[in-house]
């Protein structure tokens with residue numbers, strides 16, 4: 001009987017497993033793929049991600065960035081660097097492998113290439129069934145991502161609705177390093193920046209992230225708006241070619257879902273906690289999920305460790321409470337801002353014009369995208385500034 005079984009070896013699962021093992025628990029992690037495995041993702045780590053990590057990620061880092069450009073539909077852009085800031089761009093296959101290796105080093109038992117198909121409650125714990133095997137534990141963590149099974153098997157969620165997830169298309173496009181530097185450097189420094197293109201698709205955006213000898217390009221939007229996504233993808237590629245004056249040799253693209261505004265109502269069931277995408281912990285403005293995956297993994301690991309000592313279903317109350325204090329309060333604010341920004345493409349243009357005329361608002365937006373300060377601080381500063389400097393536009397935005 002293990003103290004803790006974790007289903008899923010992405011950032012949420014491996015971070016949870018490592019912390020729980022370091023806390024002294026007997027941890028088993030089950031992953032259906034074998035690392036290094038491909039995972040469609042932009043691989044942008046905001047600075048706050050690195051603040052959750054206490055080992056070097058140098059080997060997994062492709063490039064770093066210190067700011068970026070936010071494009072409007074017309075192709076104009078706002079550019080800004082963040083002070084004392086370093087974000088990183090990684091390939092998820094390298095980053096996730098590194099996280100798994102660190103979990104193993106901490107004493108986590110890992111079963112790879114094994115898919116969990118069922119979960120059963122027993123009198124004394126929980127049993128996890130795979131094809132041909134079963135594992136028992138006192139507690140279970142569902143870290144199996146947006147398409148995972150644990151949330152549904154434990155009654156925490158039905159299928160995602162089309163308003164609660166986004167569909168993304170992305171690929172890595174090979175590019176010479178000097179071309180990356182020419183097209184993606186900040187105007188005022190030799191540092192690289194990331195590009196976000198708003199207003200080119202309803203309830204979504206496009207991105208270009210500079211990596212080593214390749215450009216990660218993607219576009220995504222909420223699933224109920226995704227009917228013309230393939231056409232938007234083709235137009236976006238042409239737009240990037242024109243704006244950057246490059247010719248892109250685009251390899252096969254892939255598509256994948258990401259939670260976008262949808263969350264499970266509860267994140268805890270009897271003996272089970274959900275973390276990361278499985279729980280829907282992704283920003284409904286930027287699609288940033290790695291930070292929330294790792295943070296929720298740490299929270300769940302600590303609650304599991306405390307629950308093991310107290311021998312009671314302590315986690316039921318504590319995990320939900322800690323989520324509310326940290327992740328859920330932030331995501332609720334992001335949901336409010338997402339509602340304003342994505343209400344219409346006109347709103348996107350209005351926000352852009354405000355930021356263009358007001359450097360303070362521009363800074364607040366950059367801070368939000370970079371995850372520099374808490375969302376509650378940023379929202380408070382934005383609302384104050386909007387009411388004092390842009391009262392009519394505040395009304396038009398229905399902020």
Ligand SMILES: Cc1cc2nc3c(=O)[nH]c(=O)nc-3n(C[C@H](O)[C@H](O)[C@H](O)COP(=O)(O)OP(=O)(O)OC[C@H]3O[C@@H](n4cnc5c(N)ncnc54)[C@H](O)[C@@H]3O)c2cc1C
Nearest residue numbers: 008010011012032041042043044116144145276277289290
């Ligand atoms: C196109 C795209 C671009 C993105 N770009 C960014 C970005 O730049 N920055 C950012 O912060 N976020 C980004 N995200 C979001 C980010 O990828 C996710 O939020 C993050 O991967 C969540 O981590 P996770 O560990 O919860 O889930 P995952 O990374 O999805 O890991 C879940 C794991 O569970 C395993 N699994 C699933 N089912 C089972 C099963 N039944 N049994 C055993 N194992 C199972 C899977 O194989 C997988 O390894 C992007 C998402 C997409 C789709």
